[in-house]
Amino acid sequence: MTSSKDKPLPIDRQYLIETLEKLLEIPSPTGFTDTIVRFVSAELGKLGLTVELTRRGAIRAVLPAPEERGARAIVSHLDTLGAQVRQLKANGRLSLAPIGHWSARFAEGARATIFSEAGPSRGTILPLKASGHAFNEEIDTQPVGWEHVELRIDDITSSFDETAALGIEVGDIVAIDPQTEFLENGFIVSRHLDDNAGVATTLAALKAIRQSDIQPPVEVHWLFTIAEEVGVGAASILTPEVASMLTIDNGTTAPGQSSREFGVTISMADQTGPFDYHLTKKLKHLCIENDIDYQKDVFRHYRSDSASALEAGADVRTALITFGVDASHGYERIHYDALESVARLICAFAASPVEIERDLEETSDISGFTRQPTQTPT
Known part of the structure; x- marks a missing residue:
């Protein structure tokens, strides 16, 4: 059996980039993920895994191992930011409600597709005062917010009735164009890198494992959720045998943060509190x-x-590793170096030995329980 300390597995760069490009081309705002679920399910099938779907389409694919108990989960999410039609306006345009938490500042100027039962329509999200020739300096002083933008439909309509006749209705999903660029120096600029880049990286890591002689010591559950951007995420995808959960998502590269667009960023805590002490320590040592x-x-x-997994009551150790994203939830930028680093750490984690044998059981007595350092150094 190959261990995580042996020569690192090669990550197929071409596969990772091509997969990311295909993912970014699929509209997948939360609530509109059927197509991307089908795509990722097909990729998992090509990699030799059997796919299980929840009713709404979250994906589970299990990599078998000698031990089912104490399984590990690798989790990324398929859904992205987007919007919904909130109102058909008297001028024929659309007011919008955001899907997920993102600023209308980044929506201004975005090209978008409205998905109605009558078929897709194209349009542009604009501020209410969009022309300097008409509004002069007011275009620079108008407020920022979702109530201050509207979607101009690329069809013949200038009234509520004409827009309704197009088949567009309140609640229709609006997908934002990614505007993707892959640069020769390794930078990738696009909307929706959160978490399409995480999904592509996870699939690339799985491909590397499948093409090696690695045999993980416990089952590895490859999970893909469909509602992370609205806070639901992994609430209903974990099974009882999972003992530890490694989430793959974007890091926040910004002033006051340690995240970078290079290497892997291990998150020690987020707004919900610290991640698991022992699992994050293990990830650090695997990097070393x-x-x-x-x-x-x-x-x-x-x-x-x-x-979302912990809030739903899952008793699992959780950790978060990320690829640094500049301008997260805006017009994002990452570097391939971070994606490869994350993929390598996923492989190392999947192959690593079980260190907390007690985690093979859901509950047990104090024997074998973990210890944290409390003694003052002398």
């Missing part, structure tokens, strides 16, 4: 053992699939 560039960070205005 496998020569993976890393840094630690604490996220202040951030939650992930880990939070």
Whole structure:
């Protein structure tokens, strides 16, 4: 059996990038994820895993191992930010409600698709005062907010009735164009890198494991959730045998944060509190053992699939590793180096030995319970 301390598994860069590109081309705001679920299910099938879907489409694919108990979960989310039609306006345009938490500042100027039962329509999200020729300096002084933008439909309509005749209704999903660029220097600029980049990285790590002779000591559950951006995430996807959960998502590269667009960022805490002491320590040592560039960070205005799993009552150790994203939930930028680092750490974690044998059982007595250092150094 190959251990995590052996030569690192090669990550197929072309596969990772091509998969990310395909994912970004699929509209997948929360509530509109059927197509991307089908795509990822097909990819998992190509990698030799059997897919199980929940009723709404969250994905579970299990990599078998000698031990089912104490399973590990690798989790990323398929849903992205977007919007819904809130109102058909008298001028024929649409007012919007955001899906997920993102600023209307980043919506201004975005090209978008409205998905109605009558078929897709194209349009542009604009501030209410969009022309300097008409409003002069007011275009720079108008407020920012979802009540101050509207979606101009690229069809012949200038009234409520004409827009209604197009088949557009309140509640229709609006997907935002990603506007993706892959640069030769390794930078990737796009909307919706959160968490399409995490999904592509997870699949690339699974591909590396499947093409190796690695045999994880316990089952590895590859999970893909469909409602992380609205806080639901992994609330109903974990099974009782899962003992530890590693979430893959974006890091926040910004002033006051330690995240970088290079290496892997191990999150020590988010707004819901600290991640598991022992699991995050293990991830740090796996980075050191496998020569993976890393840094630690604490996220202040951030939650992930880990939070939704714990809030739903799952008694699992959770940790979060991230690829640094500049301008997260806006027009985002990442670097391939971080994606490869995250993929390598996923592989190392999947292959690593079980260190807390007690976690094979859901409950047990105090024997074998973990210890944290409390003694003052002399």
